[in-house]
Amino acid sequence: MKAMTGTRGLVLNEPFLWEQGARGRTCFSMPRRDVDPCPLKDELVGQGPDFPDLSEVDLVRHYTRLSTWNFGVDTGMYPLGSCTMKYNPKINEKMASLPGFAGAHPLLPAELCQGVLKLMYDLEKYLAEITGLPAVTLQPAAGAHGELTGMLIFHAFFKARNQQRSKILIPDTAHGTNPASAALCGFKSIPVASNDQGVLAPEEVAELMDEETAGIMITNPNTLGLFEDNIKKIAGIVHAKGGLVYADGANMNAIMGIVDMSKSGVDILHLNLHKTFATPHGGGGPGSGPVCVTKNLEKFLPVPRVIHQNGDYTLTYDCPESIGKLHAFYGNFGVQIKAYSYILSMGAELKKASQLAVLNANYIKEELKSVFHLPYDRACMHECVFTDKFQKPYKVTTLDIAKRLMDYGFHPPTIYFPLVVHGALMIEPTETESKTSIDLFIAALKAIAKEARESPELLHEAPRNPKMRRLDETIAARKPCLAG
Amino acid sequence: MRYLPHTDEEIAAMLQKAGAMDLDDLFSGIPEDCRRGRDLDLPEPFTEWELNQHMAVLSGKMAVSPEYKIFLGAGSYEHYIPEVIKQLLARSEFYTAYTPYQPEISQGTLQAIYEYQTLTTRLLGLDVANASLYDGASGLAEALLMAIRITGRKKVAVAGSIHPFYRKVVQTYLAPTGCEIVEIPYLANGKTDLTRLPDLADLAGIAVQSPNFFGCIEDLDLIGREIHSDPKTLFVVTFTEPLAYGILKNPGSLGADIACGEGQSFGIPQSFGGPGLGMFAAKKRFMRNMPGRLVGKTKDENGNRGFVLTLATREQHIRREKATSNICSNQGLCATAAAMYMAALGRTGLRELARLNHDKAEYLKNQLQQAGFTIPFDTPTFNEFVVKFPAGFETTHKKLLAKKIVAGLDLSLYYPELIDHYLLSVTETSSKEDMDALIKEIQA
Ligand SMILES: Cc1ncc(COP(=O)(O)O)c(C=O)c1O
Numbered sequence: 007m008k009a010m011t012g013t014r015g016l017v018l019n020e021p022f023l024w025e026q027g028a029r030g031r032t033c034f035s036m037p038r039r040d041v042d043p044c045p046l047k048d049e050l051v052g053q054g055p056d057f058p059d060l061s062e063v064d065l066v067r068h069y070t071r072l073s074t075w076n077f078g079v080d081t082g083m084y085p086l087g088s089c090t091m092k093y094n095p096k097i098n099e100k101m102a103s104l105p106g107f108a109g110a111h112p113l114l115p116a117e118l119c120q121g122v123l124k125l126m127y128d129l130e131k132y133l134a135e136i137t138g139l140p141a142v143t144l145q146p147a148a149g150a151h152g153e154l155t156g157m158l159i160f161h162a163f164f165k166a167r168n169q170q171r172s173k174i175l176i177p178d179t180a181h182g183t184n185p186a187s188a189a190l191c192g193f194k195s196i197p198v199a200s201n202d203q204g205v206l207a208p209e210e211v212a213e214l215m216d217e218e219t220a221g222i223m224i225t226n227p228n229t230l231g232l233f234e235d236n237i238k239k240i241a242g243i244v245h246a247k248g249g250l251v252y253a254d255g256a257n258m259n260a261i262m263g264i265v266d267m268s269k270s271g272v273d274i275l276h277l278n279l280h281k282t283f284a285t286p287h288g289g290g291g292p293g294s295g296p297v298c299v300t301k302n303l304e305k306f307l308p309v310p311r312v313i314h315q316n317g318d319y320t321l322t323y324d325c326p327e328s329i330g331k332l333h334a335f336y337g338n339f340g341v342q343i344k345a346y347s348y349i350l351s352m353g354a355e356l357k358k359a360s361q362l363a364v365l366n367a368n369y370i371k372e373e374l375k376s377v378f379h380l381p382y383d384r385a386c387m388h389e390c391v392f393t394d395k396f397q398k399p400y401k402v403t404t405l406d407i408a409k410r411l412m413d414y415g416f417h418p419p420t421i422y423f424p425l426v427v428h429g430a431l432m433i434e435p436t437e438t439e440s441k442t443s444i445d446l447f448i449a450a451l452k453a454i455a456k457e458a459r460e461s462p463e464l465l466h467e468a469p470r471n472p473k474m475r476r477l478d479e480t481i482a483a484r485k486p487c488l489a490g
Numbered sequence: 491m492r493y494l495p496h497t498d499e500e501i502a503a504m505l506q507k508a509g510a511m512d513l514d515d516l517f518s519g520i521p522e523d524c525r526r527g528r529d530l531d532l533p534e535p536f537t538e539w540e541l542n543q544h545m546a547v548l549s550g551k552m553a554v555s556p557e558y559k560i561f562l563g564a565g566s567y568e569h570y571i572p573e574v575i576k577q578l579l580a581r582s583e584f585y586t587a588y589t590p591y592q593p594e595i596s597q598g599t600l601q602a603i604y605e606y607q608t609l610t611t612r613l614l615g616l617d618v619a620n621a622s623l624y625d626g627a628s629g630l631a632e633a634l635l636m637a638i639r640i641t642g643r644k645k646v647a648v649a650g651s652i653h654p655f656y657r658k659v660v661q662t663y664l665a666p667t668g669c670e671i672v673e674i675p676y677l678a679n680g681k682t683d684l685t686r687l688p689d690l691a692d693l694a695g696i697a698v699q700s701p702n703f704f705g706c707i708e709d710l711d712l713i714g715r716e717i718h719s720d721p722k723t724l725f726v727v728t729f730t731e732p733l734a735y736g737i738l739k740n741p742g743s744l745g746a747d748i749a750c751g752e753g754q755s756f757g758i759p760q761s762f763g764g765p766g767l768g769m770f771a772a773k774k775r776f777m778r779n780m781p782g783r784l785v786g787k788t789k790d791e792n793g794n795r796g797f798v799l800t801l802a803t804r805e806q807h808i809r810r811e812k813a814t815s816n817i818c819s820n821q822g823l824c825a826t827a828a829a830m831y832m833a834a835l836g837r838t839g840l841r842e843l844a845r846l847n848h849d850k851a852e853y854l855k856n857q858l859q860q861a862g863f864t865i866p867f868d869t870p871t872f873n874e875f876v877v878k879f880p881a882g883f884e885t886t887h888k889k890l891l892a893k894k895i896v897a898g899l900d901l902s903l904y905y906p907e908l909i910d911h912y913l914l915s916v917t918e919t920s921s922k923e924d925m926d927a928l929i930k931e932i933q934a
Contacts, residue, residue: 023605023833033834034572039846040922041853050707050870052739054844055612059836062574069578069602069830076598078586089588093493097538099580102761106549111562112763113899114553115891121551122762135531147624147764148819150806154663161666186806186816190635191666195811238523263530264517270524280819284493289587289599290621290783290822292765308662330662334565334627334655334752335763347545353535355491361513362496368508368516385510385519412595420591423807440495441504472594475791482788482800486777488618489608490787 008446011082012415017473020071022490027060075473076289077417083443087389087420087432088181088229090259090281092363095351098284098344107343112335116320122339123319127312129346133296136349136356137255137275138266141304143311144296145337149256152276152295153187153223156252158329159274159299159306160220161191163250166327171220171249177206179229179424184254193220200426204230204382208239221249226270227257229424229432230382231367231389241271250274255298258282259436260364260388263357267298274299283345294341308332362437363388366444370433373448377455381427389434391427402458404429406465410457413471414450491535553894559924560896561854563874563915564703565626565653565730566763567755570919575757575830585823589783593798594790600797603785603822606829613735613832614749615742616771620782622825623768623817626752627656630697630728631663632770632781632815633748637695637724638669639814640779646695647672649682651702653730654904660697669694680706680867680876684716695724699751700741701734704913705851705874706867714745724748724776731755732769734872736835736844748772757831758824767824778804781815843918847873851916854925861929866911874915876901876908879932883910890931897928 084091110122130142146152164171174193176184177200185195196214201207205228221244226234241251253267253275259282267275279285280293299307309328310321352359364387371380371390379395394404408418420432435444457464510516536544555568579585583598590596603621610619623629634646648657650673664671674687682698684690696717700708710727717725727741729751741749753767754760772780778801786800806813835843851873859865864878890897898912
């Protein structure tokens with residue numbers, strides 16, 4: 007076996023910002039004062055916030071040290087299921103920071119911002135091509151924001167028909183944002199159980215779908231990493247009752263160039279540019295969650311829309327049936343630039359990316375299914391879901407396995423999700439991991455499975471290599487301390 | 491393709507293990523009627539060199555500073571971003587990490603966000619701040635939804651002097667809830683007066699922006715006291731320019747229950763309006779009703795100080811349809827940038843920079859007044875203000891564009907009654923020379 011990457015190194019401690027510095031230090035090159043002081047009225051003036059004064063070196067050391075306590079995709083394999091932690095190309099970072107983009111004011115007259123409008127227009131076009139759904143808005147700032155946009159469109163669609171529908175079908179494998187987004191629009195979630203194959207059965211949907219139900223929110227491929235192969239039939243059932251089909255496209259990385267969402271019967275779909283389209287996740291965001299819809303639903307998309315007329319690009323607010331606006335301006339444009347650069351760099355090879363993502367996941371599934379319990383033993387898409395059932399006899403849990411992976415130098419998979427699988431370990435390698443790194447990951451998990459049998463305390467005590475040992479989440483929640 | 495590491499031999503070996511004949515075979519379970527009829531019709535893959543060329547052309551078609559002198563604010567401000575912030579944010583341990591679900595190997599992100607939360611509470615004068623929301627506008631909508639949740643009431647009021655796009659976002663978020671939104675008209679001095687609100691009763695929350703969309707500093711103290719004549723009603727203060735609180739009294743000290751707004755001014759490029767930063771803070775008693783992620787302090791098994799995401803039972807992944815919000819990914823890296831910016835300036839620097847912004851804006855305001863233009867709202871402002879130009883200023887505005895000057899924002903687009911009124915913004919990046927040139931060109 008090749009040497010594992012996980013090891014210990016010199017890690018430096020670092021106090022809080024406000025435990026450092028000295029009044030009068032500065033890290034800011036103050037612009038020249040070329041006008042006279044003009045004091046504000048005393049009654050308006052406050053104390054000013056109690057911030058520390060730091061030097062430039064103080065600040066640089068602080069954040070450099072903090073950064074070394076983190077694990078990113080650039081550090082190593084990050085097989086966090088449902089999150090598509092693929093490599094984030096460096097060139098895209100440069101593109102987003104070009105002065106013409108980074109310095110652009112959002113309210114510039116159209117004639118002064120043709121560059122960004124063309125970029126947005128073309129990105130919409132590319133996303134339409136990739137999904138098969140012809141009309142696109144880039145405004146949602148993340149996946150859940152896209153879901154909200156979709157649910158607002160559901161609401162507007164029924165309102166326009168003078169119908170109030172109160173329910174929505176949501177599979178039990180769905181991400182928590184799905185029911186939460188539906189609830190914001192007043193829809194009560196009706197859970198739909200997946201069948202013993204891990205997918206939705208049309209009969210189950212037919213049973214629940216009625217004219218009080220606005221439609222269905224379905225993740226495809228679903229969070230078990232399986233393609234919902236009855237999608238077309240299910241869409242037929244939902245449409246027959248006047249409902250709409252929303253697809254959570256967080257897992258689009260499995261099917262680019264292969265599936266046509268429109269042909270599958272989907273009316274509305276959101277994408278996560280910070281997953282499928284290689285934009286970095288930033289330790290929590292910013293993301294971008296464009297929404298793609300059928301021609302019929304285009305009129306409901308948020309304003310403004312980018313239009314192209316006589317060679318000029320403009321933003322139009324003249325959309326009387328639009329649901330309105332979800333963001334002050336046009337969403338996370340800086341993220342859109344990175345996704346656009348990625349699409350231009352990949353072209354039709356996006357299909358190859360999906361194929362290799364699926365290949366990597368199936369390879370891992372086959373290699374590991376003898377040591378970890380695989381609840382749905384069938385071909386998977388871009389991710390595979392195991393459980394801790396085989397490790398139970400040794401009192402080893404999914405959490406222990408995840409923590410032990412850190413010692414070996416890997417980011418753990420997503421754990422305890424989807425909820426329908428007890429003790430889930432959801433592994434999404436993505437296409438940018440080579441066979442070499444995947445083989446090492448497999449070797450690490452096999453070694454961990456062996457440890458679970460032979461010396462489970464190694465797992466219970468994990469992790470040992472990172473800066474911190476396991477953290478007490480109960481105390482954090484019981485006695486919240488959210489600011490220093 | 492440089493992002494796809496697989497060799498043909500590796501693919502063959504892996505296919506064999508996976509039990510598939512070829513790559514297409516991996517997808518044999520996908521029914522025919524869901525498949526694309528044709529290959530992706532996208533441009534030929536660009537080389538890195540071609541991409542550079544292509545993007546240089548697009549970004550070259552943009553009017554940006556310093557070539558253009560842009561006196562636009564209205565929710566997006568040109569501030570100087572220290573190089574250290576750009577360099578530190580480019581540490582890929584920060585930007586290529588996911589949300590810190592595994593705290594042992596995410597302490598960098600977690601401490602950075604904990605520090606952001608702390609500096610935000612200090613800036614806004616409130617007890618708890620979350621790890622960020624999408625932007626100022628959606629933050630305001632979330633604040634009002636929170637007020638509705640807390641009070642159980644179904645009506646909110648928003649000042650008409652709040653950014654028109656923010657009000658539009660509030661309308662959009664609230665549309666399916668059936669809640670009523672009352673708009674409070676602004677006065678002749680550009681400020682909000684609650685006495686103009688016909689009925690203060692039964693409101694879940696009242697939202698006011700300060701400095702408001704016209705740049706005017708609202709009498710938050712007075713407004714807050716009136717709002718709290720009904721102790722249940724929540725006072726929500728929103729903002730588009732957090733730099734103002736480097737010098738102005740903060741919302742918390744003036745009675746705000748929730749303060750939320752846009753943090754783009756703090757070290758985040760304007761980037762055509764996003765990504766920005768939804769800053770959000772509240773009084774401690776509302777903590778469990780807050781939307782968004784929260785980082786909390788704790789200890790590890792060895793008793794060492796560390797941080798985790800906490801109070802997750804408010805959130806969608808635990809609470810699902812009963813969550814306080816649907817938000818999952820937020821604007822984490824932008825929050826980190828803002829923390830770096832607040833720390834880079836420090837209390838001393840923030841105050842000095844805020845003063846400079848104010849004084850420069852006052853200079854331009856005075857010069858315009860001396861040149862005979864009207865300042866319609868007789869209220870103190872920070873780094874933005876309204877000017878009334880003579881009828882037909884539209885043509886001058888257009889002419890100035892050709893001279894690479896953007897002389898503010900035409901307010902009649904958003905307030906039909908404010909014909910010939912323009913909103914001008916001045917920050918530390920506008921020099922006296924630029925302002926003098928603007929005056930000269932306007933008069934020419
Ligand atoms: C299946 C699924 N849906 C929705 C989301 C929400 O996306 P975001 O975090 O961008 O809001 C996620 C992300 O975790 C997801 O995995």
